[in-house]
Amino acid sequence: MIRIIDNGTYLVNGKDLLEIREQEVLYDAGGRQVNIEDFPYANQNFDRQSARKNTMSFNILTNKNTSGDVDKLKIRFDVLASHDITYVGIIQTARASGHLAEFPIPYVLTNCHNSLCAVGGTINEDDHVFGLSAAQKYGGIYVPAHQAVIHQYVREMMTSCGSMILGSDSHTRYGALGTMGIGEGGPELVKQLLEKTYDITFPEIIAVYLKGKPRRGVGPQDVALSIIGAVFKNGFAKNKVLEFVGPGIANLSVDYRNGIDVMTTETTCLSSIWQTDQKVKEYFEIHGRPESYSKLEPGTIAYYDGAVIVDLDKIEPMIALPFHPSNVYTIAELNRNTDDILRMIEVEGRKQIENPAIKFNLTEHIVDGRLKVDQAIVAGCAGGTYENLVDVSSIVDNHFIGDGSLSLGVYPSSQPIYLELVRNGAAAKMMTAGAVIKTAFCGPCFGAGDVPANGSFSIRHTTRNFLNREGSKPGDGQISSVALMDARSIAATAINGGNLTPATDLDFPAADLPYKFDNKIYANRIYNGFSKPQTQKDLKYGPNIADWPRMIALPENLVLKVASVIMDPVTTTDELIPSGETSSYRSNPLKLAEFTLSRKDPEYVSKAKEVQALEIERQSLVSGKGDSISTQLREICQELINNSNQHFTDIEDVLKRIGIGTTIYAVKPGDGSAREQAASSQKVLGGWANIAKEYATKRYRSNLVNWGMLPFTIEINPEMIFHVDDLLFIPNIKQRILNGDENIPAQVISSKGIQEIELSLRNLSKDEREIILKGCLINYYTGE
Known part of the structure; x- marks a missing residue:
């Protein structure tokens, strides 16, 4: 189904993919060596630098660039x-x-x-x-x-x-x-x-070469999960741009393309772009915006840093089992080996849960040799599109989901889509079958709606299935599981009594229901004030909306207590700051901070507050407002006097020259949401740094920097270094940031003694260093 080319690749005339191997030898998409002398395009210029400029990505990025430097x-x-x-x-x-x-x-x-x-x-x-x-x-x-x-x-x-x-x-x-x-x-x-x-x-550009045509019953989520499964764990697409090309694009509707495209986030790529055609032109015309269309396609010879070849003919209905979109199997494979696969997922899942009191059991959902589900959801930016729901209506028409525990929830992604489903009868078919249709809402995707019962198994055409993202609370002994599937196989499963069923097993009619977009809904309800600011108007604040607390500049030296150590292969932003009902508090930084790491490390907040109290005490003593020093703060100061190389003269000298805060260690933090609160909540509680082997996404690392937190990485095995409550002393950190140093010496002070280590701060721009020095982006702009 999927083949990865981890070498430079040329795309010629938008259809021929040529892989570059050693000595600049070219191979076609079938792996056959090409004799360039006999090749039809031998007279063309196969030059990497000039051909790189022929990608769609290069042209868009450089058109929006203001630096004058293509590389920066x-x-x-x-x-x-x-x-x-x-x-x-x-x-x-x-x-x-x-x-x-x-x-x-x-x-x-x-x-x-x-x-x-x-x-x-x-x-x-x-x-x-x-x-x-x-x-x-x-x-x-x-x-x-x-x-x-x-x-x-x-x-x-x-x-x-x-x-x-x-x-x-x-x-x-x-x-x-x-x-x-x-x-x-x-x-x-x-x-x-x-x-x-x-x-x-400037990011690397990867060609996603589509060929063939999907079978009936194979939907965009099946294609997307296949790609995610092939590239996530090896980091092939991380922080790169995926450029979709190839003859297979013409065989996909725009809704289908959108459904694949929105899931590219789960590859950890930076962005995506597709070549456009008549179908895209018609999409803009349908939506009353014909002027928004222009044809995009690569130049005659375009160079890519790698490629993903997707044979659409061979894509099968897929399922991503808990607890990640990359945990993919074909539904047919899972149905053949249900017990073995689910037991393996149970073992891996229990490692993530890290709580033996919580019963995580998937095999209990096997009934008569088949996986049986409790809940089915089609929703949001990935699932709730028009064609997905029209196909759902065709599959469930003249069927019913039964009067048992199984439920089917459907969320059209916009009111215009909902209106058209009502007008053309598709909504009536779904409702008659027992589906509940709700309004446009992202809640099922992040745990703020349709939270399954404890121990339940839910299948969803949404974007993510991270641990506890569906809304369960492990602190209350709750656990439920979500698997990602395409809307068509979800509908097929729903009418088959909840027994996992690929849509390709059904012979359902193709609905002839072309989409008609009615803009009156938006015209009558959306406020469009762009370029018409009413500056005299006041902002309206509710009692929960609070300003960001004041944040200090980076101190001369840092003393950090390790408040949490997370050894999972990947840590999601949902684990750093939970989604679901917690999101209601995101307009109040102090209240939201109370939930930091609450579902992953319930002790984190209390530990962070203890350390933050020491920093508040330090500031009070330095300002002359404090009367006496606590035993704990005195011990920290004495430790630095005795064992650091900073030549502190006395406790007073230490207090003036340090800042005290917390750090966390995680192997690979930041997969998932762009929510800045995953970083800002740590900063609100006195966090100054994260330490990692690597960061899962650019956006999480950016969030750390913008909140004045140091995004350290470390090369050596951290299991031999960091433990909760260890102290980390980072001398001269302010000067090192000013100098642009990338190698940062530090000391780990623990019950085992003192260990010298070296942390890394790679690829920080001048502006990013200045933001960290100022303490956060707000201070950077206010000049504080």
Whole structure:
């Protein structure tokens, strides 16, 4: 189904893929050596540097670059987009900089995450009121709750071929519509609001070469999961741009392409782009925006840093088992080896749970040799698209899901899609079969809606299936499991009594229901104030909306206590700061911080607060407001006097020259969401650094930097070094940051004695170093 080429590759005339092996020998997509003298394109220039400029990615990135340096990009985006988990913090940060007068580019504020307003009394709706007032004051675009999920609205109304969009949601992907979308933490949007730039080294470009045509019953999630399974664990696509090319694209509808594209986030790529064609042109025409179309395609000879070959003919219905989208199997394989595979998943899952009191059992869901599910959901930016739901309606028509525990929930991704499903009868077919149709809402994807029962097994066409992301609370002894599947196989399973069933086993009719987009819903309800700021208007604050606490500049020397050590191969942002109902508190940094690592390391918050109290005490003593020093702080100071190489003269000298905080160690943190709170919540509790073998995504590392936290990496085996409650002394850190040093010596002080180590700070730009020196992005802009 999938073949990876981990070598330089040429694409010729948009159809012939040629792999470069040693001595510049070329091989075609079938692995056969090509004699360049006899090759039809032998007279063309196979030069890597010039051919690199023929990718779509190169042209878009350089067109949006303001630096004048192709290798060091400084990008200004065309559109920004946020939802109601992130936009309050973004606007508050931009305001705190003192430089926000109006939104300089279109900024869409959607309300698709905290839509239920079910937690914390009024606080979710208070955020929505704040969002509308901000759109009015600064000239934004406000999409009320239940109108559309963020990415569907942007697809329908904001994309254009050759443009770039930055969103504060990790699934900001609009490549199938000719738009490069990048999902980042909120501070990167703040920079754009303040007319600064998004700074990156020019990324590697990977060709995703599609050929063939999917079989009936194989949907976009099946293709996406196949790709994710092939590239995630080996890091092949990490921080790169996926450029979709090849003859197979013509065999896919635009909805189908969107469904694949939005899942590219789970490969950990930076962005994506697809060649465009008549079908994309028709999409923009249907949505009343024909001027947004232009043809995008690679040049005659385009060079790529690697390739992923996808044979669409051979893709089968897939399932991603708990607890990651890359944990993929064909449904047929799982049905053949149900017991063996589920037992293996149980073993791996229990390692992640790290709590023997919680019963994680998948094999109990095997009934008569088949995996039987309890819940089925089709929702959000990946699942709730028009064609997905039309196919669901065709599959369930004249069937019923039964009166047992199995439920089928369907969430159209926008009100225009919902309206068309009602008008053409597709909604009636689903409802008659027993499906419950709800409004546009991302809740099932991140645990704020349709949380399964304890011990349940849910299949979902959504974007992620991380541990506890579905809403369970391990601290309360809860556990449930989510597997990702395509909408078609979900519908097939639902009408088969919940027994796992690939849609290719069914012979369901193709619905002839072309989509008609009715813009009146948006025209009558969306507030579009771009370029029309009403600066005299006041922002409306609910009682939960709070300013960011003051953050100090980086001290001369750092003393960090290790507050958590996480040895999982990958740590998700959902584990760093839980999703679900916790998201309701994301407009209040102090309240939200109480949930930091709560589902992964419940002791973290209390440990961090203990250390933070020492820093508060230190500051008080230095300012002359404190009367006496605590035993614990005295012991830390004495340890540094006795064992550091800083030549501290006395305790008073130590107190003036250090800062005290916490750090965490995780092997590979930051997979998943772009939520900045995964980093900012640590900083609010006194965190100064993360230490890792590597960071799972650029966006999490960026979040650390923008909140003034040091993104250390370390080469040696950390199991021999870090333990909870160890002290880490980092001398001269301020000067080393000023110097641009990348190798940072430090001491680990523990019950075993003192160990000298070396930490790394690679590839920090001048601006990033300045942000860290200032203590956070807010201080950087205010000059504090």
